Amino acid sequence: MWQVAEVAELIPETPRVASLVLKVPDWPGHDAGQHVDVRLTAEDGYQAQRSYSIASPPEESRLAITVERLEDGEVSPYLVGEVKVGDRIELRGPIGGYFVWKAGDAHPLLLIAGGSGVVPLMAMLRHRSAAAAKPPARMLYSSRKLEDVIYKEELDRLAAAGDGLAVTHVLTRAQPPGWKGYARRIDREMVSDVAWPEEPAPLVFICGPTSFVETAGGLLVDLGYDPSWIKTERFGATGG
Amino acid sequence: METSEMKVDGNAIGGLLREIFTMEMTTAETTCAGCGAVHAVGHVDVYVNAPGVVVRCPSCEQVLMRIVQGRGRYWVDLRGTRCLEFIAAP
Numbered sequence: 187m188w189q190v191a192e193v194a195e196l197i198p199e200t201p202r203v204a205s206l207v208l209k210v211p212d213w214p215g216h217d218a219g220q221h222v223d224v225r226l227t228a229e230d231g232y233q234a235q236r237s238y239s240i241a242s243p244p245e246e247s248r249l250a251i252t253v254e255r256l257e258d259g260e261v262s263p264y265l266v267g268e269v270k271v272g273d274r275i276e277l278r279g280p281i282g283g284y285f286v287w288k289a290g291d292a293h294p295l296l297l298i299a300g301g302s303g304v305v306p307l308m309a310m311l312r313h314r315s316a317a318a319a320k321p322p323a324r325m326l327y328s329s330r331k332l333e334d335v336i337y338k339e340e341l342d343r344l345a346a347a348g349d350g351l352a353v354t355h356v357l358t359r360a361q362p363p364g365w366k367g368y369a370r371r372i373d374r375e376m377v378s379d380v381a382w383p384e385e386p387a388p389l390v391f392i393c394g395p396t397s398f399v400e401t402a403g404g405l406l407v408d409l410g411y412d413p414s415w416i417k418t419e420r421f422g423a424t425g426g
Numbered sequence: 427m428e429t430s431e432m433k434v435d436g437n438a439i440g441g442l443l444r445e446i447f448t449m450e451m452t453t454a455e456t457t458c459a460g461c462g463a464v465h466a467v468g469h470v471d472v473y474v475n476a477p478g479v480v481v482r483c484p485s486c487e488q489v490l491m492r493i494v495q496g497r498g499r500y501w502v503d504l505r506g507t508r509c510l511e512f513i514a515a516p
């Protein structure tokens with residue numbers, strides 16, 4: 187199940203986040219929203235393993251993951267900062283079928299991201315962008331500061347394409363001068379501003395730290411959303 | 427750290443479960459032996475900080491599964507799961 191992947195390219199995304207493009211022999215293909223498990227083995231045989239969402243869309247032949255460096259983590263400080271092009275890491279995947287979106291689903295799409303929870307949602311937006319038929323989509327993306335926003339330019343570009351995507355940024359901790367967007371933690375008013383009406387039934391994907399995801403999901407249910415419309419992925423507070 | 431922040435969800439053990447059941451399991455549905463609630467495995471609560479993995483029902487918090495791995499073996503305790511329903515391999 188575990189296979190060896192070679193790091194083909196490193197793309198810095200923010201001061202603490204990087205994308206790794208991986209060369210995986212015989213990659214079977216994947217769906218937007220799936221993840222891979224990455225395993226590192228130390229010289230003494232100690233192994234540490236973490237899950238990372240796939241950032242690249244199914245259409246792209248190269249597999250990319252995006253990783254946030256957590257200082258007390260066991261895996262991410264190696265993947266962001268130490269790893270070099272040509273290095274090999276072990277991975278297994280693609281994994282998951284629950285938190286997956288396939289182009290062709292016509293439900294209005296609502297994507298809610300907290301921090302690096304944007305990664306699987308970005309795979310969905312990239313997948314949507316490549317698809318012939320595009321359902322209307324809205325993204326609510328909460329970051330601490332502007333420089334922490336992952337894929338900022340690409341999201342601006344996708345939203346400017348005029349194909350029915352709107353991206354709303356939230357900056358919870360610090361805002362640049364003149365910031366007119368939301369500047370607080372996610373709340374009922376914000377969710378109600380951004381969410382689709384209940385008819386026709388939307389499809390919702392929420393990904394981020396556990397407390398963020400549970401808050402956002404709870405607010406949508408309070409607004410009248412059916413829990414069955416909402417798919418969540420919670421990665422705890424630490425990751426690693 | 428708050429307890430809630432040690433919690434992830436069933437998506438995080440998709441790889442582990444696929445190794446055990448040899449198929450994609452996050453879309454499988456568990457029926458809780460305690461309260462009878464049915465949830466997709468991707469949606470259940472998972473604690474990976476315990477020795478091994480503890481899976482709990484998001485409706486009543488009862489333990490659904492315990493999975494321990496070591497010495498080249500798995501121990502899978504499914505006492506809290508009344509039924510695990512998943513699509514058969516084609």
